[in-house]
Structure formats: C-alpha cells, structure tokens
Amino acid sequence: MNIKTPIFTLYFCSLAFMSCSTESGIVNTGKTSTDSISSNQPSATVYVTTADRLNELVKKAVTLKTGQASTATNRILLDTLTRYQTMDGFGGAITGSTCYNLLRMTTENRAKFLKQTFSPTEGYGFSYVRVSIGCSDFSLSEYSCCDQEGIENFGLTNEENNYVIPVLKEILAINPNLKIIAAPWTAPRWMKVTEAGGNVPYNSWTSGHVATQYFQDYATYFVKWIKAFQGNGINIYAVTPQNEPLNGGNSASTLMYWDEEQAFVRDALGPKFVEAGINTKIYAYDHNYDQYSYPLNIYNDTKAAAYITGAAFHNYLGDKSSLLNVHSKSDKGLLFTETSIGEWNNGRDLSVRLIDDMNEVALGTVNNWCTGVIVWNLMLNTDKGPNRNGGCQSCYGAVDISTSDYATISKNSHYFIIGQLSAVVKPGAVRIGTTNGTSLTGITSTAFVNTDGSFAIVLSNSNTDIKVVTISDGTSFFNYSCPASSVVSFCWKKQ
Numbered sequence: 001m002n003i004k005t006p007i008f009t010l011y012f013c014s015l016a017f018m019s020c021s022t023e024s025g026i027v028n029t030g031k032t033s034t035d036s037i038s039s040n041q042p043s044a045t046v047y048v049t050t051a052d053r054l055n056e057l058v059k060k061a062v063t064l065k066t067g068q069a070s071t072a073t074n075r076i077l078l079d080t081l082t083r084y085q086t087m088d089g090f091g092g093a094i095t096g097s098t099c100y101n102l103l104r105m106t107t108e109n110r111a112k113f114l115k116q117t118f119s120p121t122e123g124y125g126f127s128y129v130r131v132s133i134g135c136s137d138f139s140l141s142e143y144s145c146c147d148q149e150g151i152e153n154f155g156l157t158n159e160e161n162n163y164v165i166p167v168l169k170e171i172l173a174i175n176p177n178l179k180i181i182a183a184p185w186t187a188p189r190w191m192k193v194t195e196a197g198g199n200v201p202y203n204s205w206t207s208g209h210v211a212t213q214y215f216q217d218y219a220t221y222f223v224k225w226i227k228a229f230q231g232n233g234i235n236i237y238a239v240t241p242q243n244e245p246l247n248g249g250n251s252a253s254t255l256m257y258w259d260e261e262q263a264f265v266r267d268a269l270g271p272k273f274v275e276a277g278i279n280t281k282i283y284a285y286d287h288n289y290d291q292y293s294y295p296l297n298i299y300n301d302t303k304a305a306a307y308i309t310g311a312a313f314h315n316y317l318g319d320k321s322s323l324l325n326v327h328s329k330s331d332k333g334l335l336f337t338e339t340s341i342g343e344w345n346n347g348r349d350l351s352v353r354l355i356d357d358m359n360e361v362a363l364g365t366v367n368n369w370c371t372g373v374i375v376w377n378l379m380l381n382t383d384k385g386p387n388r389n390g391g392c393q394s395c396y397g398a399v400d401i402s403t404s405d406y407a408t409i410s411k412n413s414h415y416f417i418i419g420q421l422s423a424v425v426k427p428g429a430v431r432i433g434t435t436n437g438t439s440l441t442g443i444t445s446t447a448f449v450n451t452d453g454s455f456a457i458v459l460s461n462s463n464t465d466i467k468v469v470t471i472s473d474g475t476s477f478f479n480y481s482c483p484a485s486s487v488v489s490f491c492w493k494k495q
Contacts, residue, residue, distance in 0.1 A: 040314050044471075044478055044492035049416045051354045053487035056411060057419050062478045066495055067190060070478035073439035075470040078447050078455060082433025085333070086238075088371045089127030089179055089446065090362075090422040092378035092414065093338070094171075096132075096139035097386045099163035101250075101379045101397075104406040106389055110172070113409065117378075118175040120426065124419040127175060127427050130374050131164060133184040133225050133239070135205075137391035138377055142186075142205045143348055149190040151217040154224045165232050172234065177427065179237040181312075181322035181337065181338045181374070182225075184284055185244075185252040190219055196260055203301040206390065209255050210264070219268035223276045224426050240286035240312050241265060241336070246294075249285065251390030263284075270307030281309040283335055288317025293328050299330055312337040313370075323368035336365040341377045341414055342384070345393035351485070353413035356458045362417040363444050366431065373421065375414040381406075416487065424448075424456040425493035430471065442483075443467060447488045450491075458489045 014284035048055040069075050071341035092098075099149050116123040134144040139159055146154040156165075157495055172178055194200045202208035210218055221408050227234045241264055245256035256264070265282060273280060284295040295311035295440035310333025311326060323334050340362050341347030365373055378398030380387075382404075387393055395478040401407075429448040434457075436445070460469045461482040472478050478494040 013101070021200070033424050042476070042492075042495055043465055044490045045424070046480065047420055047489040048483065049354065049420060050483050051292075051351045053350055055483065055486070057416060062480050062490075063478045064478050064492060064495060065069070066231055066476055067476060069470045069472040071416045071437075072470050074468055075435075075437045075472060075477075075489070076440070076443075076445060076447075076459075077469075078457070078473045079433035079435060080449060080474075084431040085369050085371050086434075087366075087425060087427060087429045088130075089336070089429065090373045090418045090425070090429045091126040091128035091130070091179075092375045092418060093130040094164060094167060096163055097169045098377050098379045099136070099159075099398070100140060100386055101381050101401050101406070103163060104400070106407070109407050112439075115169055115174055118171050118178065119429075120175055123174075125175070125422040125426065126418060127177065127422060128179045128181070128372050128374055129171070131168070131170075131180060131181050131182050132243070133222065134186060134188075136185045136243070136251050138380075138387065138395075139252070140386060142252055142388070144184075144186060144188040145228075147190075149188075151220050151224075152301045153175070154221060154342070156225075156228050160228075165229070165234065168234050169232070172281070173394070179372075180234065181238040181283070181335075182236055182241070183240040183337075185241040185250065185255070187214075187218055187254045192254065196255070196257055205252050206250065207253055207255055209260065212263070213404045215268040216272070216299075218264070219272035221268060221454070222264035223272050223278060226278055226280055227276070236280050238281040238283055238309065240268060241284045242286065243338075244287045244314070245285070245289060251388055258294045259318045259473045260302045261294075262301050265298070265307050266301060269302070272308070280400055282307055282310050283310050283312040283333075286312040286314070286337055288314050288316050289320060289322040294321035294328055295332070296326060299332060304491070308335050310335060310371075311374050314338040315361065316340075316378040318369055320364045323365065323370060327369045334368070334370045336361070336370045336373045338374065338376050339391070339413060339414070341396050342392065343396075347396040348412055350412070350413055350416075354416060354487065355460055355462045355485055357413045358420070359444050359462070360418045361414075362421055363446050363458065363460060366421070366445050367444075373418065375418060379409075382410075402414065420487045420489045421458055424458065424489045426450045426452075426456075429456065437470075440467070440469065443469065454491055454493050456491045458487070459488045461488070 041059045046060040118126045171490040187210045192202040194202045196209045242256040248255045292475040311333045346352040378395040428451040442463035445456040467482045
C-alpha cells in the first residue's frame with residue numbers, strides 16, 4: 001500500500017541547535033529535504049528513516065509551540081526528574097575488512113563518507129568504535145601481535161600499521177572525542193593450552209585457553225598494545241579481556257570461562273593497568289544475553305570487580321531482558337558491543353530489518369540501561385568481504401560498498417539505527433523518563449537531556465500507517481506525523 005507521508009521542511013540549525021546538526025548530500029546519502037522555514041521560528045530538528053527507503057536519515061524540522069500540550073492520548077511528556085544512565089555513544093566496528101574497503105576508496109570519497117558518519121557537527125556524529133587486539137574473524141589474515149614466543153617480541157603488524165591505525169587517525173581528525181573499545185579474538189598461540197588450568201600446548205588460532213602461567217605475559221600484551229596505539233596518538237577508552245569467551249568455534253577465538261576471566265582480571269590485567277598508569281576501562285564478558293550470569297559471577301570477587309566498569313553483551317542468543325536482570329543485581333555498567341546482519345536475516349531488506357533492529361538492538365538496549373550501542377562491521381563490500389575461511393561468509397556491513405567502483409555505497413539497517421541515535425543523542429547525554437499517552441500503540445521511544453541542555457527523543461513507529469505524536473517538554477511542544485514503519489529522531493532546546 002502506497003501511503004503518502006506529509007512533507008516537512010529542512011531546517012539548518014542555528015547555533016542554539018548545533019548539537020543536533022548534520023550535513024546531507026555527501027556520499028550516497030539517500031533522499032534529502034530541500035525546503036526551509038523561517039530562521040526566527042523556534043524549531044525541533046528531525047531525522048527520519050522509513051522502511052520503504054523514501055527517507056534515509058533525512059533531516060527536517062517541525063515548529064515548536066509555546067505552552068503545555070493537552071493531555072492528549074497521543075502525547076509523549078518528558079519527565080526530567082526521572083534519570084537513568086549517562087550515554088557514552090554509538091557506533092560500529094572498524095575491522096581489518098572495514099579498513100581495507102575504506103582504503104580502496106578515493107581519498108576524497110573516503111573523507112566525505114567518514115565526515116558524514118563521524119562528524120558531530122556536520123555529520124551523524126557516530127562516537128564509538130570497536131577494534132580487535134590482533135586479528136578478528138574479519139581481518140586480512142590470522143595473527144596476533146606477538147606470534148614469536150616471548151612477550152619481548154610484541155609488535156604491531158601490517159594490519160594495524162597500514163590499515164587500522166591510518167583509518168582511526170582519519171576518524172579522530174573528524175571526531176577527536178571518539179571512544180574506542182578493543183578486544184582480542186585470540187591470544188598468541190604459544191600462550192594457549194587445550195584445557196582451562198592445563199599445560200598441554202594448543203597451537204591453533206581457533207579455541208584453546210590461555211595458560212595460567214602466561215596470565216602475566218598476556219596482561220603485558222594488553223599494556224603493550226594500548227601503549228603502541230597511544231604512541232600513534234590513539235587512546236583506547238576500554239577493553240574486554242576476550243571477545244565471545246564462550247565461543248571456541250570462531251575462526252580466531254579463545255575460550256575463557258568466567259573463573260578464568262575473573263582470575264585474569266584480578267591477578268594480572270587489573271594490576272598491570274594500575275602499574276602502567278593506564279586508565280583504560282575494563283568491561284567483562286563481551287558475549288551473548290543467554291549466559292548473563294557470567295559477569296555476575298565475576299563480580300562476586302570484590303578484588304576482580306574493583307577493576308571492572310561493567311559488562312558487554314551481544315544478541316545472538318538470549319533476550320535483551322537479561323540486561324535488566326544484570327542491572328538489578330549490580331551497580332556496574334552495561335554496554336552493547338556486537339550484532340550482525342546477513343543473508344540469514346534479510347540484512348539488506350530495510351522493510352524487514354529497520355523496525356526490528358531499532359526496537360531490539362538500539363532502543364531495546366538503551367532502555368535496558370546500556371550506555372552505548374555498537375554494531376559489527378561498519379563497512380563490507382558487496383561480496384560480503386573481505387572474509388576468511390572459518391569466518392562469516394554471509395554477513396553484511398552497516399554499509400556495503402560496491403566492488404565495481406569502491407564508490408557506490410548502500411546503507412543497511414545498522415547504519416540507520418546508529419545514525420538515528422547519534423544524530424541527536426550526544427556523549428554525556430542522560431536518559432530521562434517519559435509518560436506516554438494510551439493511544440501510542442506501536443510506538444517505542446526513549447528520551448534524553450544532552451550536556452548542552454537540549455532535549456532528544458528517538459522513536460520507532462511499527463504501525464503500517466501514519467501515527468501523529470505530540471511531544472512536550474512541559475513548556476513547549478510540537479506535533480509530528482510519523483510515517484508508517486519509520487524511525488524518527490528529534491532534538492530541540494527548551495523555550
């Protein structure tokens with residue numbers, strides 16, 4: 001059914017709205033709005049993405065009205081007295097494969113894409129990225145940064161020096177406040193043994209455990225890696241001790257059960273960070289919802305828990321309700337660090353993925369206390385690569401770039417859900433409460449106060465028809481017709 005949606009006008013933010021601004025029409029940006037409204041009218045900036053792709057992070061505006069909105073059943077009233085978590089940011093993974101694709105672009109096109117994606121004033125303001133310590137399952141080869149036995153042989157490799165670090169430097173030039181979280185997929189093979197606590201060597205990139213006798217060396221490995229990146233002007237905000245510690249089947253992987261991670265953090269990683277003067281945060285776990293007791297078990301050791309900021313989660317198994325369960329049992333933070341799209345879940349079909357990914361991955365994690373949301377590969381190519389045997393052969397990126405020209409970019413749901421958040425919700429924002437009218441069925445939302453005092457609200461309309469919503473901050477309000485199957489974000493200053 002072809003539903004006509006109302007046309008709203010484009011508003012280029014004044015200085016009062018700079019925290020909400022973005023630039024359109026850079027590289028394959030999708031449909032854009034071209035009208036304007038009077039600059040002396042107080043307005044809320046709006047971003048819209050629809051499942052039919054008629055709107056792809058299109059920037060619009062709606063006029064603010066002074067006063068209190070009526071107690072309409074379609075109203076969302078902000079509750080600034082109810083406050084939840086402080087946000088760190090939103091973003092995607094900068095894997096070796098992502099960097100390979102970005103560096104195949106022309107310098108000009110890459111700069112435009114990165115500016116559109118990461119600039120907090122002229123783009124969508126992505127503010128968080130995830131990288132691997134050594135190789136991941138989306139690297140150009142299998143390696144660690146210390147393949148020759150002996151921690152004194154540590155050194156960055158071709159992938160870091162010629163791919164990841166150059167790309168991170170370009171992003172940091174656009175957004176100097178970018179947060180970076182890192183995790184190893186595999187320990188150096190010479191540190192591995194077949195069983196936890198055992199001593200039988202395990203010379204494989206896939207599976208195995210870190211030998212207890214090498215815990216100190218492995219912690220030193222983290223310290224050397226962080227300092228090597230610092231030497232390149234790149235600060236690492238956080239690490240996890242192991243990506244997917246219960247998955248021994250990945251092409252690059254290491255098993256690390258909760259008691260191993262607890263001992264590693266308590267006896268080696270935490271003390272080594274303190275000794276080296278490293279302020280990088282440590283998040284536990286970094287795996288699926290279903291085994292949410294893993295970080296809680298670690299927290300039971302107060303010495304280990306003292307080094308840990310919180311727990312990181314993926315969504316391949318289990319349910320997001322586990323986040324609330326963990327939050328209710330601990331005062332530690334929560335972070336969402338990985339989710340994928342691909343052939344198995346119609347990853348390039350926005351009509352299938354947009355609302356589900358927004359409600360489950362973006363709004364679902366934030367409304368369950370996560371301080372950040374990070375999706376998997378920021379960019380893959382149209383051949384779903386580069387990928388490796390043993391890794392995912394059917395994954396898509398948040399965006400896919402054509403191998404025919406390394407210029408044509410198509411955006412998938414993961415790019416839109418992160419962009420809809422990051423465009424209006426800035427690092428340091430505090431999630432606040434809302435009171436929703438009874439007629440807002442099919443509407444999922446979350447609201448924030450940014451550090452500059454501006455309000456932000458992000459909502460999804462899962463209905464198959466237009467939903468008129470009234471949003472009020474108590475002293476001003478506006479009405480907006482949210483298109484069918486859409487995600488809409490708003491940002492405004494209180495009048």
